[in-house]
Amino acid sequence: MLETIANINSAVNGFVWGLPMLVLLVGTGILMTILTKCFQLTHFKYWMKHTLGGIFGNKKITAHTAKEDRQISQFQSLCTALAATIGTGNIAGVAAALATGGPGSIFWMWITAFFGMMTNYSENVLGIFYRRKNEHGEWSGGAMYYLSDGLGSKKNCKYIGKTLAVLFAVFCVIASFGIGNMSQINSIAVNMNSVFGVPMIVTGICLMLIAGLVVVGGIKRIAAVTEKLVPFMAIAYVAGAILIVIFNYDQIAPAFVAIIKGAFAMKAVGGGIVGSGVRSAVTWGMKRGVFSNEAGLGSSVMVHSASNVKEPVQQGMWGIFEVFADTIVVCTLTALAVLTSGVMDLNTGEMISQAEKTALVSESFASVFGPAGGAFIAIAILLFAFSTTLGWSIYGTKAFEYLFGTKATIGYKVIFVVFIAIGATMNLELAWDLSDTFNGLMAIPNLIGVIALSGTVKTITKNYIDRKLKGKDIKPMYSAFPVIQSEQEEHEKIERKQEKVV
Numbered sequence: 001m002l003e004t005i006a007n008i009n010s011a012v013n014g015f016v017w018g019l020p021m022l023v024l025l026v027g028t029g030i031l032m033t034i035l036t037k038c039f040q041l042t043h044f045k046y047w048m049k050h051t052l053g054g055i056f057g058n059k060k061i062t063a064h065t066a067k068e069d070r071q072i073s074q075f076q077s078l079c080t081a082l083a084a085t086i087g088t089g090n091i092a093g094v095a096a097a098l099a100t101g102g103p104g105s106i107f108w109m110w111i112t113a114f115f116g117m118m119t120n121y122s123e124n125v126l127g128i129f130y131r132r133k134n135e136h137g138e139w140s141g142g143a144m145y146y147l148s149d150g151l152g153s154k155k156n157c158k159y160i161g162k163t164l165a166v167l168f169a170v171f172c173v174i175a176s177f178g179i180g181n182m183s184q185i186n187s188i189a190v191n192m193n194s195v196f197g198v199p200m201i202v203t204g205i206c207l208m209l210i211a212g213l214v215v216v217g218g219i220k221r222i223a224a225v226t227e228k229l230v231p232f233m234a235i236a237y238v239a240g241a242i243l244i245v246i247f248n249y250d251q252i253a254p255a256f257v258a259i260i261k262g263a264f265a266m267k268a269v270g271g272g273i274v275g276s277g278v279r280s281a282v283t284w285g286m287k288r289g290v291f292s293n294e295a296g297l298g299s300s301v302m303v304h305s306a307s308n309v310k311e312p313v314q315q316g317m318w319g320i321f322e323v324f325a326d327t328i329v330v331c332t333l334t335a336l337a338v339l340t341s342g343v344m345d346l347n348t349g350e351m352i353s354q355a356e357k358t359a360l361v362s363e364s365f366a367s368v369f370g371p372a373g374g375a376f377i378a379i380a381i382l383l384f385a386f387s388t389t390l391g392w393s394i395y396g397t398k399a400f401e402y403l404f405g406t407k408a409t410i411g412y413k414v415i416f417v418v419f420i421a422i423g424a425t426m427n428l429e430l431a432w433d434l435s436d437t438f439n440g441l442m443a444i445p446n447l448i449g450v451i452a453l454s455g456t457v458k459t460i461t462k463n464y465i466d467r468k469l470k471g472k473d474i475k476p477m478y479s480a481f482p483v484i485q486s487e488q489e490e491h492e493k494i495e496r497k498q499e500k501v502v
Contacts, residue, residue, distance in 0.1 A: 009437050016440035022112075022286040025296040028447050029115025032122045035458040040117040040320050046469070050314065051078075051321040071139060071308035076223035078318050079230040081300040084180070084391025085293055085326050086234060086384055091377065092187075094334040095360040097288040098344065103255070104262025106335045108285025109292075113327035116295030120319035122450050122457045126150060127301035128312035129460060130480050135406040138219060141305025143168045143298035143446040144402040149480060150453045157452075164445035165402070168298060172399035173412075175439040180392025181416060182423030184385035189424040195378040204424025207386060212417045215393045216410070219306055222390050233383040234330065240376060241333035244368045248340035255339035258346040293326040295319075297439065298446030302398040303391065310478050310488045313464035334361060341367045389420065 015021065033040065040047070054061040055075055062075040072080070097105040123143070130149050131141030144165040152161025185207060189200035214225050245252060263285075294300055300322065309315045339346065341364035365373030393416055400412040450457075459477070466472040478488040 005434075009434055013437040013440070016437055016443075017287060019283060021440065021443065022283070022290065024447060025119070025290055025443060026112055026115050026286060028122075028296060028450055029112075029117070029119040031451065031454060032118035032457065033115055035454055036118060036121070036461050039121065039461065040114070047317040047320055051317055072220060072223040072306050073227075074307050074309050074315070074318060076227045077304050077307040077309075077315070078322060079227040080219075080223050080303045080391055080394065081318075081322050082230050082234070082325065082391075083226040083387035084303070084395065085300060085322065086230070086330060086387070090292055090326065090330045090334055090384065091361050091381060093288045093292055094331050095338060097285060098335060098338055099360065101283065101285055101288075102262045103258040103335075103339060103344070103346070104260075104264070105282075105285035105288065106259045106332070107263035108282045109289040109327060109331060109335075110285075112286045112289030113293060113295075113323050113331075116289065116293055116327070117320040117323045119450065120293070120295040120300065120323050121316040122454070123295075123298055123301040123446070124304045124319035125312040125316040125457050125460055126450065126453055127305040128307075128309065128315045128479075129456070129477070131305045132481070132484075134401065136218075139306045140398060140401060142302035142398055142402075143442075143449055144399065145305075146453060147445060147449045150456065151449050153480075154452065161449075164448060168442055168445040169399040169402045171438045171441045171445075172299070173396050173403070174434075175442060176392045176396030176399070177416065177419055178434060179436060179439045180396060181389055181419050182426065184388050184392075185420050185423040186426065188382050188385045191378040191381050195374055200424050201421075204421040207389075207424070208417055208420040211386075211389060211393070211420050214390060215417055216413050219303070219394055219397075222394060223306075226387060226390060229383065229387055233380065233387065234325070237380050237384075238330065238333055240365065240369075240380075241337040244337040244364060245333070245340055247368045248342075251340035251342075251346070252336070254346045255336055258339065259335075289327055289331075292331050293323045295323050296447055296450075297443045298449075299392075299395050299442065302395050306394075310476075310492060311464060312460050312477070316461075337361065338364045343367075 050058075060074075062073055094106075094109075097109065101108075126146040127141040130146040131139045132145065134140045147161045147165040147168060150161070151164065152158045154161075185204060188207065189203040192198040192203045193200050214221055290296060300319070304315050304318060307315055307318075338344065338360060343360060343363055362374040362377040365377055367373070369376060393413065396416060397409050397412055401409050463474065463477045466474060467476060476489070476492075479485040
C-alpha cells in the first residue's frame, strides 16, 4: 500500500515540480513584471526606501497595534513571512542545488528570484485588496479569498473560483503538517542529536512546549516572537557567511566566474564543462529558488494580509523585499560561503567534498571557524526551521479557518503542536515527499488566480503610482468591497488630521 502511494506521489510530484510548472511559475513573474513595467527594477529605490529604509525611518512601520486591535504591524508581517520562508532551504536547499546543478544553478536561482519578486508582489496586492475580517477582528486574506471573490466575480467563474479556493486551502492544510511542521522539526532533531547528542524525543517535546505557548496564542503572539527572532537569526547567519567569504576573498571572483560559466555550460580554462549542463543548472536553480522564497505558492500572502497597511501596493513592496532578502541576500551568501571555501572545484564544478546538503555548509563554516562552525550551523537550522514552523502554523490556521470557520481553528492549532513531537522521532521520507507534492499543488490554483486577476494588479499599481508618485488627485483603491473601502478612506482622513495637529 505504502509503495503504491509512493509511486503515485512520485508521478504527481514529477509534474508539480517538473520543468513545465517551473516555467509557469517564472512565466507568471515575467507577465507581472511586464504589466507593472518592471516595477522591481524601475522603482528599486522607492520600494527599498519604503521597506528596509522605512524600518529605520518610519515609526508607523514598526509600531505595534493596540492590544485590542488584531492587526499586526508591517514589520511584523514581514518578519513572520520571512520566518516561514527563511528556513532549511536557504542552507540545505542551496547546497543541494550546488551539488546537483553545479555553480550555474545559482544564476538561475537569481533569475527566478528577480521575476518571483513580482509574483510575490502581485499575491500581496491581491491579498490586501480582497481580504476580510473574521469573527476575532483579524484580517483574513490569501489565495482562497482572491480566488473566490476575485476570480469568482468574473462572468461564469463563480464555481470555478470557489472550487479552486477550497482546493488551495486543502492543499495548504496538508502541506502545513509536512513541510511546515514535521520535516522542519525532524531536521532540527537530527542535527541536535548528531552535533550535541540531544535525544530526538527531548528536542521534539521541548519544541512542542515552546510552540504550544506561541501558536495557540494566535497571530499577534507569533508576530511578537518572529519580529525578535528573524532579525537576530538572519543577521547572525549573514554575518557568519560574510566572514567566510571575506576570509576566502581571493576566491570571490573565481566563484562568480564559475556561476556565470556554469549557467550556460561554458568551457573552463582547462577545457572541462563547468557544472552539470544547462538543463540541470536551470532546473535545480529554479526549483531551489522557488523552494526558498515560495513566490507563486500563495503561502506568505496569508500573513501579509494581516498587516495594518491600507495600500495594497505598500504590502506588495514588502513582498518584493521578502524575496530579495531571502534569495538574493541569504541564498547568495550561502552559495558564496560554499564556493569560496574549497569544497568544490570551481574550474569543473565537481564536488571535492563528500558531504551533502547541510553537512556541506557545515564543512564550509568549519573551514574558518573550526568545530564551532558545525555547531553554528546546527543552531542556525534550529532557529531557521523552528521559525518556519511558526510561520506555517499561521498559513495552516488561515486555510483551516476558510474551510471550517474561525472557531474550529483552535482544534487545528492543538493538532499542529502535537505533530511537532511526532515529527521529531518519525522516519519522514514518505511524509516529506507527500507534503512536498501538496506544497507544490498549492501553486496551481494560486497562479490561476494571479494570472486571471493580473489586470486588477496592473490597475491598482497604476492607481498607486498616479497618486503617490505623480501627485494625481484620484480615488485610492484599497479594497474590492465598498464597506471596507469606505472604512479605510475614513481612517486615512483621520490619520491625516492627526498628522496636521502634530
